[in-house]
Amino acid sequence: MIPASPSDSSPSLRIVTVNWNAGNLLRECVDSLAGALTGGFRLESMTIVDNASQDGSAVGLETIATGLPLTVVANTENRGFAAACNQGAAGSKADWLLFLNPDTRLSANSLTPVFSFLADPSSNRIGALDVQLLDETGRTQRCCARRPSPGRLVAQAIGLDSVMPSLFPPHFMIEWDHKDTRDVDQAMGAFLMIRRSLFQDLGGFDERFFVYFDDVDLCLRVRQANWRVVHFAGATAYHKGGGTTDQVRATRLFYGWRSRLLFTAKHHGALALLAVTLATLFMEPLARLAQAVLRRRPQDAMGVLGGVARLWADMPHLLPRLMRGHG
Template sequence: MIDIVIVNWNSGLQIKRCIHSLIIHEQEDLAHIVVLDNASTDGSTTALESLTNVKVRYSATNLGFGAACNLGAKSGNSPYILFLNPDTRLERNSLSVPLKFMEQPENSTVGVCGIQLVDEQSKVSRTCARLPTLGRFVSSALGVNKLPGLSGSGIHMSDWDHDTSREVDHVMGAFYLVRRELFEQVGGFDERFFVYLEDVDLSKVVKDAGFSIWYLTEANAFHAGGGASRQVKAHRLFYSLRSRLLYAFKHFPQWKAWCLLAVTNLLEPLTRTIWCLLRRDFAGVKYTWAAYRMLWRSMGHILRGDGRYNP
């Protein structure tokens, strides 16, 4: 059985459609659906309160994704937890296939499982990622991975068409099925990551604990992508940059973390500006520098490792 945890923040109709797809397709494998509302202001969870098998919990403040997931996970006790984005919609076999895969004795050391996600054009999204290294972070920071033939130099596995099942370093947190015992063993999500890379960090910890991560193409689900973060572009970039540095100072040798900090603060603002100008994206230039002003104000929090500065 599976407990599904959905973190909601102003997702509008998306979360209603997500819950509807769960109720229609996957009742047999479901124990509980837990919706943790992160101080939304759009009333998106109001209509869910009357639904059976759906627990809606409210936070007075926005806890961030990882902290909200941890809180939601405590509301159930099933052997598996599925962390699911509100901008997803499941299909008939979205739960049964990965659950059957995880239950097979030969897969007892598979800690996390993800499935194929398709976008609004029914195109398979390239959602898996490699665990970050200094080189991969720098490639993404400087836009090297955008150059022809170098798409595989970054973190995201955009150079792979995602048409076969295989072991990977990381599956996207939009559909992240994990064994509860393992999740609790490693302490859940690191709550210093307000949003972004908390799922990558957990995948790193899961693999360090001796478990593998699998991506399955035998099942799929719809994922819109971007979700509520589309609403706050400058903040989205800020949180992404901050999480990158938090990850580096947590997992990299100190000299590599400081190298990445230098690249992120001194070179990346310029390269991002150049890429925006080449696309004539003048709004993007504005968002870039707004994000970096927030990042520079939060640098003390990042270096102390607390990660909780919220502009």
């Protein structure tokens, strides 16, 4: 563990980054770590969990993080984001865990201000938080989100949140500039800090979510345990957005739809699950196909067809899990 100050009482942090073919983005993320160690906390380690990448992105990272406590865990198969996060957090004794996407970069304004904020007695019920995420132009990304109710999930599936946002507020809080600190339903999973003890009490990420909705589910359980989830505007980090899932449109749609159904089954009743399933299996794919045709974007149409074909093929396996989820 590297101390950032002479005091052994400083809070400690483990950073967990899950990698899947992130290319140079991962190296830039690791390279940015040294500049973020500006005091106020101790770094237990940065743990990279590589989910069987084929691009060599996790090879040779030790040469970038010279002198830093870096651990690389190489999985022989893609275990999914949630399972890999739990794997990276296992065995930690740190006070806080930071789940950090590989398409992020830290700076001197990323971590030290967070720990100064958490040291205030008014922050003692904060269980999880994120920070301002900035894009290439320095613009703040509007990425905190609302709790997905059944109505909101259906509205999102059929596009009502896009055409009538005043009646059907979208999942992401895009009407808010994210430049003030406030409690939120969901913090952004690209930079998600959580108390390690709370994370363990909650059983970590729910590994039923291969990717997507894992952070939504975790933040909901943090709030259900009477802890606060906060967007802290006093610290910043760079976030590219899209990340490695930009490479695989059909796969992204499949896992997004699949996780939506699993989330609905877990947190809502049978009627809600029926409504969201019908919207996801039928209404949203048709709406996306129509949009792709109108915009003359055949690649988008092929992505939709590929994603919905995978979802239908997975339904015999997925349906029993959905039934157990709402029971």
